Amino acid sequence: MALTTEQENKLVSMLAAFENGKRINELEDAQGAVGQMLIEVMDETGETRKAELGAAVENASNPIAGRYWNENNATPTAAGHYGSLQALRDLPKKLGLGRYLVADDRTRRKLDPVDSTRFEDGSPAALDGSMGQCMWCWNAHYFTTWKEGNNTVLAVTFAPIAGKNSIYVPAGGISWMDAAVMDRTNLKLCSVISDAEQYRGGGGKALTASSYTKAPAADAPQLTMLGMPATAISTTNFGNYARKRGEGWEANWFVARAVVEYLFEIIMGTRNSQAAFNAELDSNGLYQGGFGTGVTNMPDWGNYNGTYPLIPTRVGLEMGDGVGLVECKLPATAESESEAYHTFSVPVFFGLVNAGFGSLWRWVRGLTISQTAGEKTEVYVAKSMFADFNPSSVEGLLKVAECPQKEGYIKRKSYNGLCCMPTEVGGSASTYCSDYFYTNGSSQTGLRVRAVGGSANHGTFAGASFTIASYTASTANAICSSPLCFFAEDPQIE
Template sequence: MALTAAQEATLIQVADAFTRGKKINELSKTSGGIEGYTVEVQDHTGESKNVDLLQAINLVNKRIACRRWNETLSTPVGEAFGNIDFLRDLPSTLGLGCYLVTDDRVRRKLDPTNHYRFQDGSPAKLDGTDGQYMWCWNKHYYASWKEGNYLYEAVSTEPIEGKECYCIPEGGTAAIGGGVVDRTNLILCSIINETAQYRGGGNQTDWDGTYRTQLGKVATGITYRNYSTYARKRGEGWDANWYVAEAVPEYLFRIIFGTRHIQTAVNPEKDANGLYQGGLGAGVTNMPDWNGYNGYNPVVPCSAGVELGDGCGEATYNVMNADGTVRYAAKVPVFFGLKNLYGHIYRIVRGIIINAGASKTEGYVAPSLYASYNDASLDGMIKACELPRSEGYIKRVSMNKLAMLPTEVGGSASTYFADYFYTNAASSQGLRCRLAGSNAHAGTNAGSSCTNSHAAVTNASANVSAPLCYFKEDPVIN
């Protein structure tokens, strides 16, 4: 078969390229550094692509823990990328675990296997005597970026070159997954204390000594913005679940465990690289007839899960009926000592305002924890993203400005983020807050990324609390 003129021209070009080709040892030497050089790589489909050589070397050699997700796929499971050794060591590098923190924000590490003693072996009291029972992290940097079909999330102890990074100061959030209120002084706490002064729920005194007792449980039924007022009484750097403190365990779970589906069954085995895999289980999300039991008040005490220390997995707490039988064997998820990151009781997120307008819904963040913040106004707030107008399982979220707000729905209970987004923006407009994690009867809708945007900060609910949090420095977002 005779070739066309175009085909002959192509063959001539191929032959010319082959003739001009050189072996590696015949190539000229580079001068100066390797900035601006690219190399050929092959992705998992076999397609050749180019990558910036300097950035690739930096990502592999530097102390950067990174996971990436192919956004053309629905799987919630990502893949490790870059420095595997640093990713494996990330929990210890960041000092993840539980501490007792005094009001001047000085922390003291608890024994990772027994939180009733300090790391040096001396006794520790979690009742508030020795400080607040907090889950803490060291200062680090977080970045998220899109490259080709991949969405990357990374953490490092230094700024990540070429990426927009957020500096996360040393800080912590309540290890108990909610907030305890000192009823005498109206101060937000994170403690394990069963005295009447720290009664949880709606402070139901007549429930003491019954199966519905709220002694030793987190406080609920308080106007949302008041939690912040109570927290800030501790001094500078304290608040009630500032959005940066909410974001930290959310993105750290994804990076360390390599999945967006936190309700995946617990897998105690590491993968071939020695990395965590699986999830933290269903959580406290399947309470039967919760309303009939105690009107949607807390059912699990602050002490549940302490027995796991700084471990990861789930602990069982039996919720009892009036006749002494077990009503619900609640599974308390634990992430390096942090209890109930999702399920049981919703968490109010401070510093975020969701503006549900007539035609679009926008998410805003406050630039500073230390500066004044008016939750009834958008003045001085920074727009981070736009949210869906309809509810559904979350497909994508925005980490812009650490907002951690959904931007697209259309997933399922086992795909993408596998958590639910609740909104009534189409029928009800106004300024809203984010409620995170869901509650004790949410089932598969729950998860750390779960977002409910129905309520204003003037609301109060029996199934909503706010964990105490602190930062050593102002977590400024520009």
């Protein structure tokens, strides 16, 4: 087929351009800032696109593992991933998420990822405290959040992101039971699995079956409290008992709690802890969905055992570092012929039992809420965990947020200073953060502490963001616990 004159001219021009082309070493030096330079890349879609040279270099050496949410939409599900898809897939492994035994000097030893009763080398691991505390750990990293137009980005990296306020989070961990265990002999906060009297849970005493109209048999752990989490201790005392282990130990310090919250959101891609569980990865190889109702739908808890702990510390042990649900059947009432009083599907998040919500409230340390009735509610955090902490004053603390003075489902929350506190309500059980916020700020003045996650009878109110800000630091309650935590370095907030 003969070419037209116009086609011939184009072909000649293309040939001339090819022949006159230069090798890279023959080009003149580029002018201007690196951030203004563009390069041609093939992205993960397989399409050829442009990219800023500076951003490409930074992302190659410090890949961003993140998700973003379009704040114009009410859905709690992330609108997409941000940064490197591969970095997000690899994030749990690179963080080293999973179960460890941690000695009082904070040296840690990894357990087998599928069998928590042995170490990675196959040798047996004792979970009774003789070899260390049972902890769910992470490696040091940076957490960053920022806005891009209508989108809110949450990201984890292993170096600061240039131009952003990246917060350094040292290597650390929190009890993999997501609840406290008390050494009653030495008055130390623990994270062990043991039925010994020394570690009796609840308030430290067995419960009396005759006190409850729907009680199980007297030898049920839900009454003996053997092998159960500890409750009915104030957040102040939980912190004091944790610090007896030495420097670097605390009781659910707010930074450790923040790690649980933002890693759930980034890795699972939702703000709704109670979204339906989906064992399958999505088309990008990413986790999706929440953990269903979890331990939040207990019927008539008060008449069963007076709202004391329900889930033994050994529940979920067989999951190792896995992600999924474990069935837990409560013993039937003494008079009942049924198999179980109630059955829970207990969440496990890479080895973290309960995945940050349900079962028992978790007191949070290092965060103080100052409310003036009818005016404002301010949130303060401690700048250092290794320093003394006084929950009765905000002197020396850093103000990071203000909360609404009315309760409701959380619409927005702040990550400033890793406080993870609600800043706006007006959502629902299936929109935005999907969790509830309790407060008495409109009618009461004073200092309050944060309790988070909800307990076994809070239903759709519960979730990783669920917050109550109505109690003082001296409050002790049967439904409130506080998991042991540690950091290899002081988690300082600037």
